[in-house]
Amino acid sequence: MKATIERATLLKGLSHVQSVVERRNTIPILSNVLIEAAENGSMRLMATDLDLQIDETIAAAVDQPGAITVSAHTLFDIARKLPEGAQVQLSAAEGRLTVVAGRARFNLATLPRDDFPVIAEGELPTQFELPAEMLKQIIDKTRFAISTEETRYYLNGIFLHVSEDASGEPVLKAAATDGHRLARVTLPRPEGAEKMPDVIVPRKCVAELRKLLEEVDGSVGVSLSGSKIRFDLGQAILTSKLIDGTFPDYSRVIPTANDKLLKLDPKSFMEGVDRVSTIATEKTRAVKMALDRDKITLSVTSPENGAAAEEVPGDYSALPFEIGFNSRYLLDILGQIEGDLCEVHLADAAAPTLIRENDKSPALYVLMPMRV
Template sequence: MKATIERAVLLKSLGHVQSVVERRNTIPILSNVLIEAVEGGGIKLMATDLDLQIVETVEAQVEQAGATTVSAHTLFDIVRKLPEGSQVSLEAAEGKMAVNAGRARFNLSTLPRDDFPVIAEGDLPTVFEIPAATLREIVDKTRFAISTEETRYYLNGIFFHVTDDDQPVLKAAATDGHRLARFTLPRPDGAEGMPDVIIPRKCIAELRKMLDELDGTVEIALSDSKVRFGLGTAVMTSKLIDGTFPDYNRVIPTGNDKLLKIDPRSFEEGVDRVATIATEKTRAVKMALDTDKITLSVTSPENGTASEEVAGQYGSDGFEIGFNARYLLDILGQVQGDAIEVHLADAAAPTLIRENDKASALYVLMPMRV
């Protein structure tokens, strides 16, 4: 194989695929990126960890078609350090690949392309499109609540499912048992009859990186075991989490009768300030609710105490409730509006947070004892 490609194009594409590759691999071929020069121009780059695979096709001048695999992180580091604007020549033969640009010469070891594993997609019967901006919003407003606890592996992703509420909708939900985030949007054409799927955390993280550079729409194709995202010049395929997501609707409170309306920015800044003295063990921030104000306070045995008053509209009986400061900040960081509604019941019941009853995103937070 022999091809020439612009450094910037190669670097961007390698940046997408190499982040799938795990740093420590017991199977040597999984540390590599598959580079395939296609007759008539174009290079295909592919990387996988056996659960997630990214393939990207980029423009290049191909003198001789062919394919090889080479260390993904090494090649990425080399290309990153090559001079800007340079043309990179890739030439593979007899177990080696020469990478040349300007006066720089590299000769890298390769492994045969026939050993490179490819995720077999099988049949993906459900196909629909979502605007890239919408998919970005779905991911941002839910992924912070994904559990990192490996024992409850079925919570290690975002749960996508379709339901018929007042109208057909697609819902995305994530929870770690302490908080829940849910995003609802009208059901896209083609998503009817879609199976319930849990998209793994790593796939969500890689998808989010690539959505930053994308306008237009994303094509999503899925079965009950795999999902494929069409992202412009790249295609990402992932296995789904094989498990059952719990019925999260049971934890969304419907009878919380105490309503606090508050400016999310001043609330977020107040929580952030008082939480400065909180230690890892005592991440709790206490909220004392009173008519038209709340008092935020943190008590830390090591550091002392902090309190701050924040204006808010509240007309029910006063009481105190505690929350994990970081969890509260994660939620407030996703709220864009000028006001949010905090629906409370008592110091031990789940609390519902949303912008209003028309908002696409809804959050549930479990209180802490303080």
């Protein structure tokens, strides 16, 4: 194999693929990136951790087609440190890869292409397109609620499923929960998603997809089966195994009869919560909300650090009462609300609280209270 490639092009491609590669690997080839130079003047970069695979095609001047695998992190670090505008020559022979750019020359160990594992996709019967902006919205508004508890592996991703809304319109729903909070986004069902199976997209796939979406305009092709999902992002294709588990029936925890309505400006409320929670301890992060007529008093009491309180404006006319929340969870939710008004639907100090911009907004959040 022999090819010449722009340093910027190589660096961009490698930055995408190397982040899939785990730093510690018991199987040496999983630390490597597959580099495949084709006669048509394109170069394919591919990396996998056996659950997630990224396959990116970049432009290169190919003198001699061929394929080799080399340490992904090492090659990425080399490309990162090369001078801007450099032309990088890659040539593979006798089990080594030579990288030449200007006066710099590197000789790297390689492993054969035939040993490189590829995720077998099988049939992906459900195929549809989603605008990149819509996919970003789905991820941003739900992923903070993904559980990190390995024992509840079925919560370690975003749950995608199709259903009907209250008016009978077909919709696509994305949900994530860690048992303390729930985030759900509802969108019109894309064409082709009618018979889509319920799927859970793993956390790592979600993170890599979000990075790749930064450089995508237009639409993303989504193909899936009950066990695999593929995102076609133009130059890059991301393929992932899905979480093999059953997502709980989260609709049961979405309250429908919370009769106390609080309306507030999410930005100023968020700043107030952030300020008083400065003295909250790492362990509890508890903030207390005392609700009275058109007035909310936020307070935090910490045995080690002291106490803090702040009054924030809000529109509230129901009976006064107090409720406590984990301040970090509350800030995560408030940070996703884009408008200058949001609705907080409360029942009592022990019941789940519903937070949303209004009844028309696609995103909805549920937060479990804390004892304070």
